[in-house]
Amino acid sequence: MKNPLRKRILRNMKSEIGKYLAIFLFMVIFIGFISGFIVADVSLKESNKKGFEKYNIENGNFTFADKLDKSTLKEIEKENKIKAYELFYKDLKIEEKKERELRIYKKRHQINRECLMQGKFPKKRNEIAIDRMFAKLNNYEVGDKIKLKGKKYKISALVAFSDYSTLFKSNSDMMFDANKFGVAITTANAYNEIKEREINKYAFKYNKKIDNKVKDNQSEEKKISDKMVKRLFYKGKLEDFTPRYLNNAIKFAGDDFESDGVMIDTLFYILIAIIAFIFAVTADNTVVKEANVIGTLRASGYKKSEIIRHYICSPMVITLISAIVGNILGYTYLFKVCADLYYNSYSLPTFTPIFSMDAFIKTTILPLILMYVVNYVILRRRLTLLPIDFIRRNLTKNKKKKSIRLHNFSFMTKFKIRVFLQNFPNYVLLFIGIFLANVLLFFGLALVPLLDNFEKITIDNMVCEYQVYLTSPQKTMTKGAEKFYQKTLSNLPNSEFRQEDISIMGVPKKSKYFKIKPQKGEVIISSSIAEKYNLSKNDVITLKEKYNKKKYKFKVSRVFEYPANETIVLNEATFCKKFNVKKENFTGYLTNKKIRDIDEKNILTIITKSDLTKMTRQLKTSMGGMYKAVNVFAIVTFMLIIFLLTKLTIEKNSNSISMLKILGYTPKEERKLYLMTTRIVVFFSVLLSLPITYYSFSIIYKSMMKKMFSGWMPLEIPLEVYLEVILLGMLSYFVVEQFIYKKIKKIPMDLALKNIE
Amino acid sequence: MLLEIKSLCKSYGKDENKLQVLKDITFSIQKGEICVLLGPSGSGKSTLLNIIGGIDVADSGYVSIDGDKTKNMSEKELTMYRRKHLGYVFQMYNLIPNLTLKENIEVGEYLSDNPLDINELINVLELSNHENKIPNQLSGGQQQRTAIGRAIIKNPDILLCDEPTGALDYKTSKAILKLLEDVNKKYKTTIIMVTHNDAIKNMADRIIKLKDGEIRKNYLNNEKISAEELEW
Numbered sequence: 001m002k003n004p005l006r007k008r009i010l011r012n013m014k015s016e017i018g019k020y021l022a023i024f025l026f027m028v029i030f031i032g033f034i035s036g037f038i039v040a041d042v043s044l045k046e047s048n049k050k051g052f053e054k055y056n057i058e059n060g061n062f063t064f065a066d067k068l069d070k071s072t073l074k075e076i077e078k079e080n081k082i083k084a085y086e087l088f089y090k091d092l093k094i095e096e097k098k099e100r101e102l103r104i105y106k107k108r109h110q111i112n113r114e115c116l117m118q119g120k121f122p123k124k125r126n127e128i129a130i131d132r133m134f135a136k137l138n139n140y141e142v143g144d145k146i147k148l149k150g151k152k153y154k155i156s157a158l159v160a161f162s163d164y165s166t167l168f169k170s171n172s173d174m175m176f177d178a179n180k181f182g183v184a185i186t187t188a189n190a191y192n193e194i195k196e197r198e199i200n201k202y203a204f205k206y207n208k209k210i211d212n213k214v215k216d217n218q219s220e221e222k223k224i225s226d227k228m229v230k231r232l233f234y235k236g237k238l239e240d241f242t243p244r245y246l247n248n249a250i251k252f253a254g255d256d257f258e259s260d261g262v263m264i265d266t267l268f269y270i271l272i273a274i275i276a277f278i279f280a281v282t283a284d285n286t287v288v289k290e291a292n293v294i295g296t297l298r299a300s301g302y303k304k305s306e307i308i309r310h311y312i313c314s315p316m317v318i319t320l321i322s323a324i325v326g327n328i329l330g331y332t333y334l335f336k337v338c339a340d341l342y343y344n345s346y347s348l349p350t351f352t353p354i355f356s357m358d359a360f361i362k363t364t365i366l367p368l369i370l371m372y373v374v375n376y377v378i379l380r381r382r383l384t385l386l387p388i389d390f391i392r393r394n395l396t397k398n399k400k401k402k403s404i405r406l407h408n409f410s411f412m413t414k415f416k417i418r419v420f421l422q423n424f425p426n427y428v429l430l431f432i433g434i435f436l437a438n439v440l441l442f443f444g445l446a447l448v449p450l451l452d453n454f455e456k457i458t459i460d461n462m463v464c465e466y467q468v469y470l471t472s473p474q475k476t477m478t479k480g481a482e483k484f485y486q487k488t489l490s491n492l493p494n495s496e497f498r499q500e501d502i503s504i505m506g507v508p509k510k511s512k513y514f515k516i517k518p519q520k521g522e523v524i525i526s527s528s529i530a531e532k533y534n535l536s537k538n539d540v541i542t543l544k545e546k547y548n549k550k551k552y553k554f555k556v557s558r559v560f561e562y563p564a565n566e567t568i569v570l571n572e573a574t575f576c577k578k579f580n581v582k583k584e585n586f587t588g589y590l591t592n593k594k595i596r597d598i599d600e601k602n603i604l605t606i607i608t609k610s611d612l613t614k615m616t617r618q619l620k621t622s623m624g625g626m627y628k629a630v631n632v633f634a635i636v637t638f639m640l641i642i643f644l645l646t647k648l649t650i651e652k653n654s655n656s657i658s659m660l661k662i663l664g665y666t667p668k669e670e671r672k673l674y675l676m677t678t679r680i681v682v683f684f685s686v687l688l689s690l691p692i693t694y695y696s697f698s699i700i701y702k703s704m705m706k707k708m709f710s711g712w713m714p715l716e717i718p719l720e721v722y723l724e725v726i727l728l729g730m731l732s733y734f735v736v737e738q739f740i741y742k743k744i745k746k747i748p749m750d751l752a753l754k755n756i757e
Numbered sequence: 758m759l760l761e762i763k764s765l766c767k768s769y770g771k772d773e774n775k776l777q778v779l780k781d782i783t784f785s786i787q788k789g790e791i792c793v794l795l796g797p798s799g800s801g802k803s804t805l806l807n808i809i810g811g812i813d814v815a816d817s818g819y820v821s822i823d824g825d826k827t828k829n830m831s832e833k834e835l836t837m838y839r840r841k842h843l844g845y846v847f848q849m850y851n852l853i854p855n856l857t858l859k860e861n862i863e864v865g866e867y868l869s870d871n872p873l874d875i876n877e878l879i880n881v882l883e884l885s886n887h888e889n890k891i892p893n894q895l896s897g898g899q900q901q902r903t904a905i906g907r908a909i910i911k912n913p914d915i916l917l918c919d920e921p922t923g924a925l926d927y928k929t930s931k932a933i934l935k936l937l938e939d940v941n942k943k944y945k946t947t948i949i950m951v952t953h954n955d956a957i958k959n960m961a962d963r964i965i966k967l968k969d970g971e972i973r974k975n976y977l978n979n980e981k982i983s984a985e986e987l988e989w
Binding site for chain 2 (some may be wrong): 002234
């Protein structure tokens with residue numbers, strides 16, 4: 001005979017439709033988004049990886065001031081065991097839009113092929129295909145006209161360039177700006193007609209395949225490319241050499257997929273903790289509600305395992321259905337939403353979603369196991385009580401408690417205090433739940449203000465208006481220009497820290513810009529390094545050369561306020577000695593006035609205020625959508641937790657509420673007695689959980705920043721965020737209270753009469 | 758001898774709050790007997806029944822059924838003891854609210870290797886016209902009959918009834934008592950019934966009177982009358 005209790009499973013779910021629907025929706029959103037995000041992330045990574053083959057992406061490129069003749073190019077190919085391709089381009093300003101620039105190439109057929117996103121590749125002389133990202137940000141569509149160098153072109157297609165997935169105009173730019181710089185192709189004839197200086201860039205592929213996946217091989221790639229650059233130097237006026245592993249336009253997006261994985265993992269673990277908590281609360285809620293039935297079944301001879309199986313069924317079914325629906329949504333729709341977060345930043349080719357085992361484990365297996373384990377533990381623990389305790393609804397082990405005397409209060413106040421004391425364990429749960437939801441809410445609310453704050457302090461702490469990097473030492477007469485030395489080292493990456501660049505600067509003792517007066521032998525680290533690596537005076541930080549094993553140790557003498565960059569400042573003499581640099585081989589100038597007496601060709605790059613704040617601007621644009629999604633999710637979580645826990649309190653007290661009705665209390669009075677207490681508890685929970693929330697958030701944030709970002713954003717949360725958390729928390733509660741009030745109204749009067757045992 | 762209770766003691770609370778509810782209870786019941794545990798509120802009769810039923814535990818002493826002491830049983834064995842040998846009827850019925858009358862009885866049937874025929878039992882219980890109703894569509898008497906059906910369908914050796922008529926009117930109470938008597942006769946089920954109603958003792962084979970946790974009287978009823986003849 002089949003267990004007749006199975007007939008209850010569907011009926012129980014129907015009778016508790018509100019609770020199960022709330023959990024279902026929560027789980028579907030959670031599973032859908034996590035699955036969608038992981039699928040998008042994994043698929044984009046895979047598409048990015050395959051793109052190297054599919055679009056035949058270069059191993060590197062070099063630019064000469066003049067076009068190479070055929071024999072020189074052959075020599076280069078032979079000496080370096082490469083195949084070189086002409087990839088000439090012309091940079092043109094868009095006439096109808098200020099400060100917008102397009103880099104025009106001929107249609108590529110062999111190397112760095114384009115991916116057609118919309119429309120048709122140009123066939124006529126007046127047709128042009130432009131980068132999709134640039135088009136989107138500048139409101140261009142297929143069929144629109146664009147005027148370049150006096151000629152109107154019709155946009156025939158939107159494309160993604162395999163060598164410009166991130167639109168860096170120059171590889172030395174600190175950040176890309178897809179608003180202002182884009183790439184385009186025309187037919188060869190149309191290209192040849194453009195009267196503009198042509199840049200003689202050559203892309204190359206190694207004849208031997210170099211695996212660029214493994215880190216160690218990067219140094220192999222470096223060795224090869226280092227040798228190549230030396231050889232190229234003698235072949236003409238070499239203007240630029242960029243091996244692929246250093247090419248931000250190709251590599252940046254791929255690296256970002258990796259770092260976003262860290263962020264989504266962090267969110268995932270917070271959510272899993274919340275889900276485990278919600279599962280535990282609902283399991284306990286079920287036990288409280290079903291105490292009589294459980295007691296009767298136990299008294300009749302039902303085994304604990306049979307009872308656990310029975311009560312585990314509904315939540316497992318709900319989790320399974322949520323996982324199926326969530327995954328369907330994830331694979332069919334939400335992955336596009338999540339992929340759009342990347343498509344809003346990068347110019348990526350099309351991709352097809354692929355099945356992700358990681359997503360399947362995280363969104364299906366793990367929640368099912370979690371649901372099972374949490375329910376099992378709670379039920380098992382509860383079932384240690386005697387059957388008679390269930391029948392009598394004595395579900396706490398400390399049965400005899402002395403009641404607190406409350407003489408000096410009005411009746412209503414006394415009643416509310418009693419409600420609070422009786423339901424204290426529930427309110428502790430409510431506090432924990434609110435704390436967990438707050439951590440999530442903090443994530444959504446705090447990150448944009450953190451970026452704003454970072455932008456502000458970066459500008460406030462700027463050492464100078466222009467930081468000019470030269471290709472070789474040059475003299476200038478610019479007033480106030482001060483020489484500096486610079487070297488980029490890398491940290492020693494481990495499971496806690498990702499690999500990142502740390503800039504070592506050598507400046508004069510009486511520097512006008514770094515007003516920290518570095519003495520001989522002193523090591524002064526920026527506050528960003530101090531915070532990130534938890535360093536203070538006399539601590540030692542070891543750094544290494546980026547592509548070989550040579551290490552350098554720095555014993556910290558002082559910390560200076562400089563959040564914009566991870567920088568170590570040395571006295572110039574100390575710098576030259578440490579890195580064996582001749583005094584005349586300085587790197588560039590720090591200046592507040594624009595340098596006009598050095599040829600542009602000798603300037604590698606200039607870092608300005610706009611460069612320093614590009615990162616925050618770009619992050620805000622690309623991640624804005626995600627933060628909003630997190631906020632909505634946090635509020636839903638918040639409401640769900642409050643709903644479940646307040647409902648539990650009301651259910652526990654339903655007999656008393658029913659009795660109050662019999663005595664003549666109106667629902668409004670009952671609301672005052674029961675919900676006012678909960679309202680106060682919610683308010684104080686929101687308020688009191690804030691310091692713990694901040695503390696927990698700071699731990700998660702710091703660990704995330706170490707793994708995810710190069711650089712450091714100090715954790716300074718403005719007061720508005722705290723106020724927003726309190727406001728949103730209370731608003732969510734008031735919405736939930738309306739539902740709970742309806743429940744109170746529905747409690748029948750005969751309930752108290754039936755359960756008088 | 759079916760059931761033996763020896764030197765049973767039970768108290769609740771600690772130190773100055775300690776309340777001794779059963780004091781050195783010793784008696785035995787033969788197979789097929791109807792035994793009534795009689796006493797005022799707080800005399801310990803329900804606690805005694807719960808300990809016999811294995812849903813509460815004694816501080817000392819033991820309950821033995823056919824020589825097997827429940828205190829020596831593991832939790833699993835105790836569950837199996839309840840499953841195989843006992844049926845429980847509560848004052849407040851404790852039916853499962855979202856199962857129909859028949860399904861509630863099936864909850865008991867599922868536990869037995871040798872259950873009674875469910876349709877025949879529903880007929881005996883005079884519930885044939887209500888088998889698809891859920892508990893809140895039934896009267897108190899019908900609910901209690903359903904609870905008895907759930908307890909006896911598994912054909913238990915002992916039926917434990919805790920104030921089975923406590924929530925019922927005179928007429929319905931007599932019908933329930935008649936039903937219990939019929940079950941006893943038809944299936945030879947031993948019945949232990951807790952009541953504070955002095956009149957009910959007259960239908961019992963054995964009467965045990967409790968007061969303040971002690972047995973005041975334990976005797977065989979030589980003037981047993983049928984349930985139908987009971988008056989109060």
